[in-house]
Amino acid sequence: MKRLLEVEGLTTNFHIGVGCVQAVRGVSFHLDAGESLGIVGESGSGKSVTMMSIMGLLPDYAQVSADAIRFDGADMLHLSAGEFRRIRGDGIGMIFQDPMTSLNPLYTVEDQITEPLRIHKNMKRREARQAALELLRRVEIPNPEARLKQYPHELSGGMRQRVMIAAAIACTPKLVIADEPTTALDVTIQAQVLELLQHLKSESNSSIIMITHDLGVIASMCSRILVMYGGIICEQGTVREIFYEPKHPYTWGLLRSIPKMSQERMGKLIPITGTPPDMLRPPKGCPFAPRCPHAMPVCRAYLAPETALSETHRCACHLLHPNAPKIERGL
Ligand code: SF4
Numbered sequence: 001m002k003r004l005l006e007v008e009g010l011t012t013n014f015h016i017g018v019g020c021v022q023a024v025r026g027v028s029f030h031l032d033a034g035e036s037l038g039i040v041g042e043s044g045s046g047k048s049v050t051m052m053s054i055m056g057l058l059p060d061y062a063q064v065s066a067d068a069i070r071f072d073g074a075d076m077l078h079l080s081a082g083e084f085r086r087i088r089g090d091g092i093g094m095i096f097q098d099p100m101t102s103l104n105p106l107y108t109v110e111d112q113i114t115e116p117l118r119i120h121k122n123m124k125r126r127e128a129r130q131a132a133l134e135l136l137r138r139v140e141i142p143n144p145e146a147r148l149k150q151y152p153h154e155l156s157g158g159m160r161q162r163v164m165i166a167a168a169i170a171c172t173p174k175l176v177i178a179d180e181p182t183t184a185l186d187v188t189i190q191a192q193v194l195e196l197l198q199h200l201k202s203e204s205n206s207s208i209i210m211i212t213h214d215l216g217v218i219a220s221m222c223s224r225i226l227v228m229y230g231g232i233i234c235e236q237g238t239v240r241e242i243f244y245e246p247k248h249p250y251t252w253g254l255l256r257s258i259p260k261m262s263q264e265r266m267g268k269l270i271p272i273t274g275t276p277p278d279m280l281r282p283p284k285g286c287p288f289a290p291r292c293p294h295a296m297p298v299c300r301a302y303l304a305p306e307t308a309l310s311e312t313h314r315c316a317c318h319l320l321h322p323n324a325p326k327i328e329r330g331l
Contacts, residue, residue, distance in 0.1 A: 001032040004174060004207050005054075009067035012046075012053045016061065019280045023049040025231040033174070036201065036208045038218035038239075040254065041228035044276050047211045050228070051177050055094060056084060072174055090120040093168030097180035099160035103152040109136075109163050110148040116170045135166040139196060158189035165196065172204055179211045194221060215258055219243065224312065227251050230277045230287025232303070237313035247315040250288045252329050286318070294319060294327050 012024040024046040031037050039047040053064045054076070069076040072091060079087070096102040103112055113135055114128035123131065129148070136144035139162040152160055161181065168176055178197060182190035198221060201208055210221050218225055218239070225242045227235040227250065235248040246252055253272035274291035277283055285302050289295040299318050307320040319327055 001035075003030055003070075004033045004035075004072055005031040005209075006068060006070045007050075007054065007066065008069075009065075010050060010053060010069065011065050012049050012058070013063045014061055015063060021279045022282050023231055023279055024053060025282070027228075027231075027233055029226055029233060029236065031175070031207055031209060034205050034207055035224065036210065036222040038222035038225045039209065039211045039228060040213065040215060040218055040225060042213060042276050044279065045228040046231040047226075047228045048179050051094075051179065051209065051211060055088060055092065055177070057094075086120065089116050090171045091173055092175045092177060093171070093173035095161075095164055095168045095176065095178040095181045097183050099157070099164040100152060103160060103164060103167075105152055107151070108148065109150055109152075109155075112163065113148075113167045113170055116167065120171050131170070132166070135170055136163075138169075138200070139163075139166045141166075157185055158192065161185060161189075161193055162196070165193070165200070169200060169204070169206075173206060175207045175209065176201075177209045177211070180213070181210075182214075182217065183212075197221065215243075215254060227254070230282055231279060232287065232316065233314075234288065234317070235313075235315040237310070237315075241310065241313040245309075245313070246329065247309060247313075247320060248288075248317045249292045249294055249319070249327075253291075286316075294325075296324070 007030070008028045010024055010027045014021040014023060027046070027050055039050070041047045052058050054069055058064065066077060071087060074087060110129060110132055113132040117123045117128040117131050132148060133144050136147055141147050141159060141162050155163065181197070182193050185193060194217065197208065208221070210218060212218060222239060224238050225236065226233050227242065227248065229250045235242065235246065235251045242251060243255065246255060256270040257272060259269060272291060277287045277290065283289055283300065286292070286299040286304055289299040292299065296318060304316045304318045306314045306316045308314050318324055
């Protein structure tokens with residue numbers, strides 16, 4: 001399988017008045033062509049910052065470094081500004097959480113969808129307009145001719161998200177990054193948007209990175225999962241490995257907090273107690289140690305190395321050391 005994206009040792013710090021927020025701390029992962037990868041974790045775990053770092057979309061006070069970032073064979077760390085812009089517009093499309101703040105309120109739907117086509121595909125206005133109409137049909141927006149002339153505030157939340165998807169896929173990117181694409185939508189529209197993304201993916205065979213805190217969305221959309229906590233990847237594996245053979249106590253906690261319909265669990269949600277770490281002063285050892293019921297002295301002193309459990313399954317937890325106590329996963 002061809003590697004589309006490879007990231008090695010990505011670190012992102014934000015220098016703010018009171019100190020340095022260590023948002024992403026040495027993250028490495030890859031994505032194959034045509035694959036759907038889910039990145040899951042609580043707010044502040046570093047999942048969105050990881051992707052914004054790769055896309056070069058962070059403010060000036062962010063300091064991004066990495067051993068390597070390669071996209072479709074290109075070394076992203078040593079591209080000129082123009083080449084980087086081309087990849088960002090042409091090779092990677094991004095769908096953000098809140099279309100109301102991501103779409104420009106001063107421009108019509110037509111302007112927003114045709115802009116990438118005119119810049120990256122050199123289309124003339126009429127040709128770009130025709131392509132925009134076709135894109136609106138693909139994302140199943142009724143009466144597309146009328147919608148082209150409208151502004152974002154004249155559309156419903158679901159329509160706005162469809163317009164953003166149309167703009168993101170306008171240049172048929174090889175990779176679509178969807179950052180919490182359904183969080184701002186009600187459940188019926190959520191299902192429609194997920195179905196649409198799946199349909200578009202199978203149509204164009206593009207790869208998808210889905211960033212979310214919702215494991216249900218991941219299960220329906222992705223084949224592989226990265227679990228992030230405190231700026232690191234604490235576990236990664238196929239959907240089957242993460243859902244049926246999870247090894248990290250944080251992943252156990254995430255799975256326990258999913259609502260279930262079974263009789264004995266009905267109405268009983270088990271939250272992960274405690275709060276996420278302060279990334280201005282992240283713990284020296286495992287970032288999950290202050291909340292982990294199985295924490296040992298070594299956990300507070302050292303970050304656990306990654307253990308390979310299969311070709312696809314890796315986990316960073318001291319419980320995987322051969323001399324560690326054997327802990328059964330709680331329900
Ligand atoms: Fe818990 Fe220690 Fe594993 Fe961290 S390394 S998740 S504190 S057992």
